[in-house]
Amino acid sequence: MLRRGFQAAVILGHHGTLPGATHLLPRFNPASAFGSSMESLVSRFCQEMKKSKNYALPNASWGPDMLSLYHEFLEKTKTNGWVRVPSFRSNRDHIQGFKLPLDLSANSDKSDWRLFTRCIEREGQGYEYVIFFQPSEKKSICLFQPGPYLEGVPGFVHGGSLAALIDETFSKTAYLSGEGLLTVNFNIRFKNLIPLGSLAVLNVNVEKIEDQKMYLSCVTQSRDQQTVYAKASGTFLQMHLEEDSSRQ
Amino acid sequence: MLRSCTAGLRSIWALRGRREGAPRLSMDLQPARRLFSTEKVIHKDWALPNPSWSKDLKLLFDQFMKKCEDGSWERLPSYKRTSTQESEDFKTYFLDPKLVEEERLSQAQLFTRGFEDGLGFEYVIFKNNDEKRTVCLFQGGPYLQGVPGLLHGGAMATMIDIALGSCTGGAVMTANLNINFKRPVPLCSVVVINSQLDKLEGRKLFLSCNVRSVDEKTLYSEATGLFIKLDPEKSST
Numbered sequence: 001m002l003r004r005g006f007q008a009a010v011i012l013g014h015h016g017t018l019p020g021a022t023h024l025l026p027r028f029n030p031a032s033a034f035g036s037s038m039e040s041l042v043s044r045f046c047q048e049m050k051k052s053k054n055y056a057l058p059n060a061s062w063g064p065d066m067l068s069l070y071h072e073f074l075e076k077t078k079t080n081g082w083v084r085v086p087s088f089r090s091n092r093d094h095i096q097g098f099k100l101p102l103d104l105s106a107n108s109d110k111s112d113w114r115l116f117t118r119c120i121e122r123e124g125q126g127y128e129y130v131i132f133f134q135p136s137e138k139k140s141i142c143l144f145q146p147g148p149y150l151e152g153v154p155g156f157v158h159g160g161s162l163a164a165l166i167d168e169t170f171s172k173t174a175y176l177s178g179e180g181l182l183t184v185n186f187n188i189r190f191k192n193l194i195p196l197g198s199l200a201v202l203n204v205n206v207e208k209i210e211d212q213k214m215y216l217s218c219v220t221q222s223r224d225q226q227t228v229y230a231k232a233s234g235t236f237l238q239m240h241l242e243e244d245s246s247r248q
Numbered sequence: 249m250l251r252s253c254t255a256g257l258r259s260i261w262a263l264r265g266r267r268e269g270a271p272r273l274s275m276d277l278q279p280a281r282r283l284f285s286t287e288k289v290i291h292k293d294w295a296l297p298n299p300s301w302s303k304d305l306k307l308l309f310d311q312f313m314k315k316c317e318d319g320s321w322e323r324l325p326s327y328k329r330t331s332t333q334e335s336e337d338f339k340t341y342f343l344d345p346k347l348v349e350e351e352r353l354s355q356a357q358l359f360t361r362g363f364e365d366g367l368g369f370e371y372v373i374f375k376n377n378d379e380k381r382t383v384c385l386f387q388g389g390p391y392l393q394g395v396p397g398l399l400h401g402g403a404m405a406t407m408i409d410i411a412l413g414s415c416t417g418g419a420v421m422t423a424n425l426n427i428n429f430k431r432p433v434p435l436c437s438v439v440v441i442n443s444q445l446d447k448l449e450g451r452k453l454f455l456s457c458n459v460r461s462v463d464e465k466t467l468y469s470e471a472t473g474l475f476i477k478l479d480p481e482k483s484s485t
Contacts, residue, residue: 092396100396112390113435116400119368119391126362148356154329158359159422160409164402171394171401183401187426196356 038135042176045094046083056087056131061124065199065223066145073132073141085131085140085172089118099242117168125149129165131172138177142169142202144220146194156193162200162220162230163188169204170216170234177206180214180236188232199223212238295326295373300366304438304462305387312374312383324373324382324414328361360406367391371407373414381444384411388435399433404459404469411441412455412473419478420453427471438462451477 058067076082088094090113120126128145144165152158167183174180194200200220208215214236220229297306315321360369370387386407394400409422433439443457453475459468 090393090396095396113393113396114391116392116394116403120362149362150359151356152359153421154356158406159425160402160406161359163405163409163425164400167400167402167405168394181395182432183429185426185428186401186405187424188405189424190422 038177041179042083042133042135045176046086052088052090052093054086054088055118056084056129059123059128061128061145061147063145063197063199066128066143069143069199069201069223070130073143077132081134081136083133083135083176085133085176087115087118087130089114091115095241115168117165120147120149127161127165131169133173133176135176138173138206140169140173140202140204142204144200144202145198146196146200148196151196153193156195157200159188159190162190162194163232166202166204166218166220166230166232167234169202170218170232170236173204173206174214174216174234174236174238178209178214179238179240180216181239181241182237183234184213184237185235186232187234188230190230191228192230194220194229200229207233209238214238291327293325293327294361295324295371298365298370300387300389301370302387302436302438305370305385308385308438308440308462309372312372312385316374320378321374321376324375326361326372328357360410363389363391369403369407371410373411375414379444380415381442382411382414384414384441384443385438386411386441387438388433390435393435395432397435399435399437401427401429404429404433407441408457408459408469408471409473411443411457412471413475415443415445415455416453416475416477420475421478422473423452423476424474425471426473427469429469431466431468433459433468439468440464446472451479453477 058070062070073082074084077084086094117127117129124145125147126149128147129142131140131142133140142165146157146161150157150161152160163186166188167186170186171180171183199222201223202218202220204216204218206214206216216234216236218230218232218234220232221227222229297309301309312321313323316323360371363369367389368391370389371384373382373384375382384407388399388403388407392400392403394402405425405427408427409425412425413420413422439459440462441457441459443455445453445455447454454472455475456470456472458470460466461468
Protein backbone atom coordinates (compact mmCIF):
# COMPACT_ATOMS: atom_id res chain seq x y z
CA MET A 1 0.00 0.00 0.00
CA LEU A 2 2.78 2.36 0.78
CA ARG A 3 5.39 1.35 -1.75
CA ARG A 4 6.49 4.48 -3.49
CA GLY A 5 9.09 5.15 -6.09
CA PHE A 6 11.20 7.31 -3.85
CA GLN A 7 13.38 6.69 -0.86
CA ALA A 8 12.32 9.10 1.74
CA ALA A 9 14.28 8.16 4.83
CA VAL A 10 15.65 11.31 6.41
CA ILE A 11 18.92 10.48 8.08
CA LEU A 12 19.59 12.78 10.98
CA GLY A 13 22.90 11.28 11.95
CA HIS A 14 24.79 12.79 9.07
CA HIS A 15 23.92 16.32 9.89
CA GLY A 16 25.09 18.49 12.73
CA THR A 17 21.75 20.17 13.01
CA LEU A 18 18.32 19.09 12.01
CA PRO A 19 18.02 19.30 8.26
CA GLY A 20 16.21 22.08 6.52
CA ALA A 21 15.13 21.60 2.95
CA THR A 22 18.68 21.85 1.64
CA HIS A 23 19.92 18.91 3.66
CA LEU A 24 17.47 16.40 2.34
CA LEU A 25 18.64 13.42 0.39
CA PRO A 26 18.82 14.23 -3.30
CA ARG A 27 16.10 11.81 -4.35
CA PHE A 28 13.57 13.25 -1.94
CA ASN A 29 10.60 14.74 -3.70
CA PRO A 30 8.54 16.94 -1.38
CA ALA A 31 5.60 17.01 -3.72
CA SER A 32 4.94 13.32 -3.55
CA ALA A 33 6.57 12.76 -0.17
CA PHE A 34 3.67 12.60 2.18
CA GLY A 35 1.29 11.03 -0.15
CA SER A 36 0.15 8.56 2.48
CA SER A 37 -3.39 9.72 2.71
CA MET A 38 -4.63 10.68 6.11
CA GLU A 39 -7.16 7.91 5.87
CA SER A 40 -4.54 5.26 5.45
CA LEU A 41 -2.41 6.80 8.21
CA VAL A 42 -5.33 6.86 10.59
CA SER A 43 -6.52 3.38 9.81
CA ARG A 44 -3.04 1.92 10.08
CA PHE A 45 -2.16 3.82 13.25
CA CYS A 46 -5.44 3.40 15.02
CA GLN A 47 -6.11 -0.25 14.54
CA GLU A 48 -6.63 -2.18 17.72
CA MET A 49 -3.76 -4.53 18.38
CA LYS A 50 -4.83 -7.90 19.68
CA LYS A 51 -1.73 -8.48 21.75
CA SER A 52 -1.31 -5.01 23.18
CA LYS A 53 -3.45 -3.49 25.86
CA ASN A 54 -5.19 -0.30 24.83
CA TYR A 55 -4.85 2.25 27.62
CA ALA A 56 -7.15 4.81 26.04
CA LEU A 57 -10.19 3.22 27.69
CA PRO A 58 -12.01 4.05 30.93
CA ASN A 59 -10.97 2.37 34.14
CA ALA A 60 -12.03 2.57 37.76
CA SER A 61 -9.83 5.57 38.48
CA TRP A 62 -11.55 7.86 36.01
CA GLY A 63 -13.57 10.56 37.76
CA PRO A 64 -17.06 11.60 36.68
CA ASP A 65 -15.82 14.59 34.65
CA MET A 66 -13.37 12.48 32.70
CA LEU A 67 -15.99 9.82 32.05
CA SER A 68 -18.73 12.15 30.90
CA LEU A 69 -16.49 14.06 28.51
CA TYR A 70 -15.11 10.76 27.23
CA HIS A 71 -18.61 9.55 26.41
CA GLU A 72 -19.42 12.83 24.71
CA PHE A 73 -16.49 12.33 22.39
CA LEU A 74 -17.21 8.66 21.93
CA GLU A 75 -20.58 9.70 20.54
CA LYS A 76 -18.81 12.04 18.16
CA THR A 77 -16.73 9.15 16.86
CA LYS A 78 -19.96 7.60 15.65
CA THR A 79 -21.51 10.67 14.14
CA ASN A 80 -18.96 13.40 13.47
CA GLY A 81 -15.89 11.68 12.13
CA TRP A 82 -13.83 11.87 15.30
CA VAL A 83 -11.42 9.01 15.89
CA ARG A 84 -10.43 7.69 19.29
CA VAL A 85 -6.69 7.11 19.15
CA PRO A 86 -5.65 3.86 20.83
CA SER A 87 -2.74 4.07 23.20
CA PHE A 88 -0.25 1.30 23.83
CA ARG A 89 2.58 0.74 26.21
CA SER A 90 5.06 1.43 23.44
CA ASN A 91 4.80 3.48 20.27
CA ARG A 92 6.32 0.48 18.54
CA ASP A 93 2.86 -1.09 18.60
CA HIS A 94 1.49 1.62 16.34
CA ILE A 95 4.04 1.08 13.62
CA GLN A 96 4.21 -2.68 13.34
CA GLY A 97 5.46 -3.65 9.96
CA PHE A 98 7.25 -0.35 9.44
CA LYS A 99 10.73 0.71 10.27
CA LEU A 100 12.19 3.94 11.47
CA PRO A 101 14.66 5.81 9.32
CA LEU A 102 18.11 4.25 9.60
CA ASP A 103 19.82 6.24 12.29
CA LEU A 104 16.84 6.34 14.55
CA SER A 105 16.55 2.59 14.82
CA ALA A 106 20.19 2.17 15.80
CA ASN A 107 19.16 1.29 19.34
CA SER A 108 17.21 -1.92 19.38
CA ASP A 109 13.85 -1.34 20.95
CA LYS A 110 13.62 -3.69 23.90
CA SER A 111 10.35 -5.18 25.01
CA ASP A 112 10.44 -3.65 28.48
CA TRP A 113 10.82 -0.13 27.13
CA ARG A 114 7.74 2.01 27.65
CA LEU A 115 6.16 5.10 26.26
CA PHE A 116 6.82 7.81 28.84
CA THR A 117 3.19 8.77 29.26
CA ARG A 118 2.26 5.12 29.80
CA CYS A 119 5.11 4.39 32.22
CA ILE A 120 3.02 4.27 35.37
CA GLU A 121 0.91 1.13 35.16
CA ARG A 122 -1.11 1.51 38.30
CA GLU A 123 -4.56 2.85 37.43
CA GLY A 124 -5.10 6.40 38.51
CA GLN A 125 -1.60 6.99 39.86
CA GLY A 126 0.01 8.65 36.88
CA TYR A 127 -1.28 9.64 33.45
CA GLU A 128 -4.88 8.87 32.71
CA TYR A 129 -5.59 10.26 29.27
CA VAL A 130 -7.27 9.60 25.97
CA ILE A 131 -6.84 11.41 22.66
CA PHE A 132 -9.57 11.99 20.11
CA PHE A 133 -8.57 13.12 16.63
CA GLN A 134 -10.65 14.91 14.01
CA PRO A 135 -9.08 14.20 10.59
CA SER A 136 -11.05 16.76 8.62
CA GLU A 137 -9.83 19.61 10.82
CA LYS A 138 -6.43 18.21 11.78
CA LYS A 139 -7.13 18.75 15.42
CA SER A 140 -7.20 16.74 18.61
CA ILE A 141 -8.60 16.80 22.07
CA CYS A 142 -6.83 15.08 24.92
CA LEU A 143 -8.70 14.40 28.15
CA PHE A 144 -6.18 14.31 30.99
CA GLN A 145 -6.67 13.26 34.59
CA PRO A 146 -3.34 13.44 36.46
CA GLY A 147 -2.65 11.15 39.41
CA PRO A 148 -0.56 11.69 42.55
CA TYR A 149 2.65 10.42 40.99
CA LEU A 150 2.71 13.43 38.68
CA GLU A 151 3.15 15.88 41.50
CA GLY A 152 5.39 18.92 41.32
CA VAL A 153 4.26 21.67 43.64
CA PRO A 154 2.45 19.84 46.47
CA GLY A 155 -1.10 19.02 45.34
CA PHE A 156 -0.57 20.08 41.76
CA VAL A 157 0.70 18.66 38.50
CA HIS A 158 4.41 18.86 37.74
CA GLY A 159 4.96 21.27 34.86
CA GLY A 160 7.26 18.80 33.17
CA SER A 161 4.67 16.04 33.24
CA LEU A 162 2.16 18.34 31.55
CA ALA A 163 4.77 19.34 28.99
CA ALA A 164 5.35 15.68 28.27
CA LEU A 165 1.67 14.97 27.67
CA ILE A 166 1.34 18.02 25.43
CA ASP A 167 4.38 16.83 23.47
CA GLU A 168 2.82 13.38 23.23
CA THR A 169 -0.52 14.75 22.01
CA PHE A 170 1.31 16.94 19.51
CA SER A 171 3.20 13.88 18.37
CA LYS A 172 0.09 11.77 17.75
CA THR A 173 -1.73 14.65 16.06
CA ALA A 174 1.27 15.47 13.90
CA TYR A 175 1.67 11.89 12.84
CA LEU A 176 -1.95 11.37 11.91
CA SER A 177 -2.12 14.71 10.12
CA GLY A 178 0.90 14.13 7.97
CA GLU A 179 3.61 11.87 9.39
CA GLY A 180 5.08 14.44 11.74
CA LEU A 181 7.43 12.39 13.90
CA LEU A 182 10.15 14.20 15.84
CA THR A 183 9.84 17.30 17.96
CA VAL A 184 12.04 20.09 16.63
CA ASN A 185 10.85 22.88 18.87
CA PHE A 186 8.64 22.99 21.94
CA ASN A 187 7.42 26.08 23.72
CA ILE A 188 5.16 26.20 26.74
CA ARG A 189 3.72 29.03 28.80
CA PHE A 190 2.34 27.98 32.18
CA LYS A 191 -0.59 30.07 33.38
CA ASN A 192 -2.21 28.18 36.24
CA LEU A 193 -1.51 25.01 38.18
CA ILE A 194 -3.61 21.91 37.58
CA PRO A 195 -4.80 20.27 40.79
CA LEU A 196 -3.97 16.56 40.95
CA GLY A 197 -7.01 14.41 40.19
CA SER A 198 -8.92 17.06 38.27
CA LEU A 199 -9.73 16.99 34.57
CA ALA A 200 -7.70 19.08 32.12
CA VAL A 201 -8.57 19.32 28.43
CA LEU A 202 -5.85 19.79 25.83
CA ASN A 203 -7.00 21.34 22.53
CA VAL A 204 -4.43 20.77 19.82
CA ASN A 205 -4.50 22.22 16.31
CA VAL A 206 -2.22 21.89 13.32
CA GLU A 207 -1.64 25.51 12.35
CA LYS A 208 0.56 25.09 9.33
CA ILE A 209 2.51 22.55 7.30
CA GLU A 210 5.49 23.96 5.46
CA ASP A 211 8.94 22.81 4.35
CA GLN A 212 8.57 19.36 5.82
CA LYS A 213 7.63 20.82 9.18
CA MET A 214 4.33 20.85 11.01
CA TYR A 215 3.42 23.65 13.36
CA LEU A 216 0.98 22.84 16.15
CA SER A 217 -0.60 24.74 18.99
CA CYS A 218 -2.19 23.62 22.24
CA VAL A 219 -4.39 25.28 24.81
CA THR A 220 -4.80 23.34 28.06
CA GLN A 221 -7.78 24.40 30.10
CA SER A 222 -10.44 23.32 32.55
CA ARG A 223 -13.54 21.66 31.13
CA ASP A 224 -15.62 24.80 31.47
CA GLN A 225 -12.81 26.75 29.77
CA GLN A 226 -12.81 29.23 32.62
CA THR A 227 -9.25 28.44 33.62
CA VAL A 228 -6.40 28.28 31.14
CA TYR A 229 -3.65 26.10 32.54
CA ALA A 230 -1.07 26.43 29.79
CA LYS A 231 -0.50 27.35 26.18
CA ALA A 232 2.04 25.59 24.06
CA SER A 233 3.32 25.37 20.53
CA GLY A 234 5.41 22.74 18.83
CA THR A 235 7.16 22.12 15.57
CA PHE A 236 7.50 18.59 14.22
CA LEU A 237 9.59 17.19 11.44
CA GLN A 238 7.74 15.08 8.90
CA MET A 239 9.32 11.70 8.35
CA HIS A 240 8.01 8.95 6.15
CA LEU A 241 8.23 5.43 7.55
CA GLU A 242 9.28 2.72 5.14
CA GLU A 243 7.55 -0.60 5.13
CA ASP A 244 9.74 -3.18 6.77
CA SER A 245 9.78 -5.95 4.22
CA SER A 246 12.07 -8.06 6.37
CA ARG A 247 9.28 -8.48 8.89
CA GLN A 248 6.62 -9.64 6.46
CA MET B 249 15.29 16.77 62.50
CA LEU B 250 13.88 14.10 60.24
CA ARG B 251 10.92 13.51 62.53
CA SER B 252 9.93 17.13 62.65
CA CYS B 253 10.12 17.34 58.86
CA THR B 254 7.62 14.53 58.55
CA ALA B 255 5.28 16.03 61.10
CA GLY B 256 5.49 19.31 59.21
CA LEU B 257 4.65 17.59 55.95
CA ARG B 258 1.65 15.82 57.44
CA SER B 259 0.07 18.98 58.73
CA ILE B 260 0.59 20.61 55.37
CA TRP B 261 -1.22 17.82 53.59
CA ALA B 262 -4.09 18.25 56.02
CA LEU B 263 -4.35 21.96 55.49
CA ARG B 264 -3.99 22.09 51.76
CA GLY B 265 -7.14 21.98 49.73
CA ARG B 266 -8.26 21.96 46.15
CA ARG B 267 -9.42 24.64 43.82
CA GLU B 268 -13.01 25.72 43.82
CA GLY B 269 -15.04 23.42 41.63
CA ALA B 270 -12.44 20.71 41.24
CA PRO B 271 -14.17 17.35 41.00
CA ARG B 272 -13.76 14.84 43.76
CA LEU B 273 -11.82 11.80 42.79
CA SER B 274 -13.46 8.48 43.55
CA MET B 275 -12.51 7.35 47.02
CA ASP B 276 -12.89 3.72 46.11
CA LEU B 277 -9.33 3.58 44.89
CA GLN B 278 -6.99 1.28 46.64
CA PRO B 279 -4.05 3.29 47.85
CA ALA B 280 -1.04 2.77 45.62
CA ARG B 281 1.30 0.13 46.86
CA ARG B 282 3.59 2.15 49.06
CA LEU B 283 7.07 1.06 48.19
CA PHE B 284 8.62 3.58 50.48
CA SER B 285 6.46 4.17 53.47
CA THR B 286 9.02 4.55 56.19
CA GLU B 287 10.31 7.93 57.25
CA LYS B 288 13.86 6.94 56.57
CA VAL B 289 13.13 6.22 52.95
CA ILE B 290 10.97 9.29 52.41
CA HIS B 291 14.03 11.30 53.31
CA LYS B 292 16.35 9.26 51.17
CA ASP B 293 18.62 11.34 48.98
CA TRP B 294 18.11 10.11 45.43
CA ALA B 295 20.94 12.11 43.87
CA LEU B 296 23.45 9.36 44.63
CA PRO B 297 24.74 6.43 42.58
CA ASN B 298 22.78 3.20 42.46
CA PRO B 299 23.35 -0.05 40.54
CA SER B 300 21.42 1.22 37.52
CA TRP B 301 23.89 4.02 36.88
CA SER B 302 26.00 3.41 33.80
CA LYS B 303 29.79 3.70 33.81
CA ASP B 304 29.58 7.08 32.11
CA LEU B 305 27.27 8.45 34.75
CA LYS B 306 29.36 7.14 37.64
CA LEU B 307 32.56 8.51 36.14
CA LEU B 308 31.11 11.98 35.71
CA PHE B 309 29.64 11.83 39.20
CA ASP B 310 33.06 11.05 40.64
CA GLN B 311 34.66 13.86 38.65
CA PHE B 312 32.19 16.36 40.05
CA MET B 313 32.44 15.03 43.58
CA LYS B 314 36.14 15.77 43.35
CA LYS B 315 35.34 19.33 42.39
CA CYS B 316 33.17 19.58 45.49
CA GLU B 317 36.12 18.93 47.76
CA ASP B 318 37.38 22.50 47.71
CA GLY B 319 33.90 23.95 48.16
CA SER B 320 33.64 25.57 44.74
CA TRP B 321 30.95 23.08 43.73
CA GLU B 322 28.23 21.40 45.76
CA ARG B 323 26.02 18.40 45.07
CA LEU B 324 22.32 19.13 45.47
CA PRO B 325 20.41 16.43 47.37
CA SER B 326 17.09 15.26 45.90
CA TYR B 327 14.05 13.92 47.75
CA LYS B 328 10.76 12.29 46.78
CA ARG B 329 8.80 14.97 48.55
CA THR B 330 9.28 18.70 48.56
CA SER B 331 11.30 19.83 51.57
CA THR B 332 9.47 21.26 54.55
CA GLN B 333 10.71 24.78 53.84
CA GLU B 334 9.53 24.68 50.24
CA SER B 335 6.20 23.20 51.34
CA GLU B 336 5.76 26.00 53.86
CA ASP B 337 6.38 28.58 51.15
CA PHE B 338 3.83 27.02 48.82
CA LYS B 339 1.35 26.59 51.64
CA THR B 340 1.44 30.34 52.09
CA TYR B 341 0.65 30.99 48.46
CA PHE B 342 -1.66 28.16 47.55
CA LEU B 343 -3.55 27.39 50.71
CA ASP B 344 -7.13 26.59 49.98
CA PRO B 345 -9.50 26.18 52.91
CA LYS B 346 -11.43 23.38 51.20
CA LEU B 347 -11.13 19.91 52.57
CA VAL B 348 -8.39 17.88 51.11
CA GLU B 349 -8.49 14.21 50.36
CA GLU B 350 -5.64 13.40 52.62
CA GLU B 351 -5.41 9.80 51.63
CA ARG B 352 -5.01 10.53 47.97
CA LEU B 353 -2.50 13.28 48.50
CA SER B 354 -0.42 11.21 50.86
CA GLN B 355 0.37 9.03 47.84
CA ALA B 356 1.78 11.99 45.99
CA GLN B 357 5.45 12.15 45.30
CA LEU B 358 7.77 14.19 43.16
CA PHE B 359 7.18 13.07 39.60
CA THR B 360 10.76 12.46 38.64
CA ARG B 361 11.54 10.36 41.72
CA GLY B 362 8.64 7.95 41.42
CA PHE B 363 10.39 5.24 39.45
CA GLU B 364 12.29 2.18 40.55
CA ASP B 365 16.06 2.36 40.12
CA GLY B 366 17.09 2.84 36.53
CA LEU B 367 13.66 2.76 34.95
CA GLY B 368 12.96 6.47 34.79
CA PHE B 369 14.96 9.55 35.66
CA GLU B 370 18.43 9.00 37.10
CA TYR B 371 19.98 12.38 37.71
CA VAL B 372 22.15 14.45 40.01
CA ILE B 373 22.75 18.20 39.99
CA PHE B 374 25.96 19.97 40.94
CA LYS B 375 25.90 23.68 41.65
CA ASN B 376 28.68 26.21 41.22
CA ASN B 377 27.67 29.00 43.52
CA ASP B 378 30.22 31.55 42.37
CA GLU B 379 29.31 31.30 38.72
CA LYS B 380 25.56 30.86 39.32
CA ARG B 381 25.36 27.80 37.14
CA THR B 382 24.59 24.14 37.52
CA VAL B 383 25.48 20.92 35.80
CA CYS B 384 22.90 18.15 35.72
CA LEU B 385 23.97 14.61 34.85
CA PHE B 386 20.98 12.73 33.46
CA GLN B 387 20.44 9.14 32.43
CA GLY B 388 16.98 8.50 30.95
CA GLY B 389 15.72 4.96 31.54
CA PRO B 390 13.53 2.57 29.54
CA TYR B 391 10.24 4.02 30.79
CA LEU B 392 10.97 7.39 29.20
CA GLN B 393 10.61 6.32 25.59
CA GLY B 394 8.98 8.35 22.83
CA VAL B 395 9.74 7.28 19.29
CA PRO B 396 11.03 3.69 19.73
CA GLY B 397 14.67 3.75 20.84
CA LEU B 398 14.67 7.43 21.69
CA LEU B 399 14.13 9.57 24.77
CA HIS B 400 10.67 11.20 24.84
CA GLY B 401 10.80 14.93 24.09
CA GLY B 402 8.58 15.49 27.08
CA ALA B 403 10.97 13.65 29.39
CA MET B 404 13.74 15.90 28.14
CA ALA B 405 11.49 18.91 28.73
CA THR B 406 10.89 17.72 32.30
CA MET B 407 14.62 17.49 32.96
CA ILE B 408 15.25 20.87 31.37
CA ASP B 409 12.59 22.34 33.66
CA ILE B 410 14.36 20.79 36.65
CA ALA B 411 17.84 21.80 35.52
CA LEU B 412 16.83 25.41 34.90
CA GLY B 413 15.00 25.49 38.21
CA SER B 414 18.13 24.35 40.00
CA CYS B 415 19.74 27.71 39.18
CA THR B 416 17.04 29.52 41.11
CA GLY B 417 16.46 29.72 44.84
CA GLY B 418 13.49 30.09 47.14
CA ALA B 419 9.90 29.71 46.00
CA VAL B 420 9.74 29.94 42.22
CA MET B 421 7.45 28.75 39.47
CA THR B 422 8.10 27.99 35.84
CA ALA B 423 6.39 30.52 33.61
CA ASN B 424 7.83 29.69 30.18
CA LEU B 425 10.05 27.08 28.60
CA ASN B 426 11.32 27.14 25.05
CA ILE B 427 13.25 24.14 23.80
CA ASN B 428 14.99 23.55 20.49
CA PHE B 429 15.67 19.89 19.86
CA LYS B 430 18.68 19.44 17.62
CA ARG B 431 19.36 15.72 17.79
CA PRO B 432 17.33 12.90 19.30
CA VAL B 433 18.73 11.37 22.49
CA PRO B 434 19.10 7.58 22.45
CA LEU B 435 17.21 5.98 25.31
CA CYS B 436 19.39 4.91 28.27
CA SER B 437 22.29 7.17 27.35
CA VAL B 438 23.79 9.85 29.60
CA VAL B 439 23.57 13.56 28.83
CA VAL B 440 24.94 16.64 30.55
CA ILE B 441 22.70 19.68 31.04
CA ASN B 442 24.58 22.93 31.64
CA SER B 443 22.30 25.64 32.99
CA GLN B 444 22.82 29.20 34.06
CA LEU B 445 21.00 32.28 35.21
CA ASP B 446 21.27 34.89 32.46
CA LYS B 447 19.37 37.78 33.91
CA LEU B 448 17.37 38.81 36.94
CA GLU B 449 14.68 41.49 36.52
CA GLY B 450 12.71 42.06 39.66
CA ARG B 451 10.90 38.77 40.20
CA LYS B 452 11.71 37.42 36.75
CA LEU B 453 14.55 34.97 36.33
CA PHE B 454 15.81 34.37 32.79
CA LEU B 455 17.72 31.12 32.42
CA SER B 456 19.22 29.06 29.65
CA CYS B 457 20.78 25.65 29.21
CA ASN B 458 22.26 23.28 26.68
CA VAL B 459 22.14 19.51 26.62
CA ARG B 460 25.23 17.70 25.42
CA SER B 461 26.68 14.24 25.18
CA VAL B 462 29.28 13.18 27.73
CA ASP B 463 32.14 13.85 25.30
CA GLU B 464 30.58 17.24 24.51
CA LYS B 465 30.67 16.50 20.79
CA THR B 466 26.93 16.27 20.31
CA LEU B 467 24.57 19.12 21.09
CA TYR B 468 21.18 17.55 21.71
CA SER B 469 19.18 20.62 22.59
CA GLU B 470 19.19 24.20 23.75
CA ALA B 471 16.57 25.83 25.88
CA THR B 472 15.60 29.02 27.62
CA GLY B 473 13.22 29.49 30.48
CA LEU B 474 11.48 32.17 32.49
CA PHE B 475 10.84 31.50 36.16
CA ILE B 476 9.00 33.79 38.53
CA LYS B 477 9.82 34.34 42.19
CA LEU B 478 6.63 34.06 44.19
CA ASP B 479 5.68 37.21 46.05
CA PRO B 480 4.77 36.64 49.67
CA GLU B 481 2.53 39.70 49.55
CA LYS B 482 0.25 38.46 46.81
CA SER B 483 -2.04 35.45 46.69
CA SER B 484 -1.79 33.26 43.63
CA THR B 485 -5.45 33.20 42.57
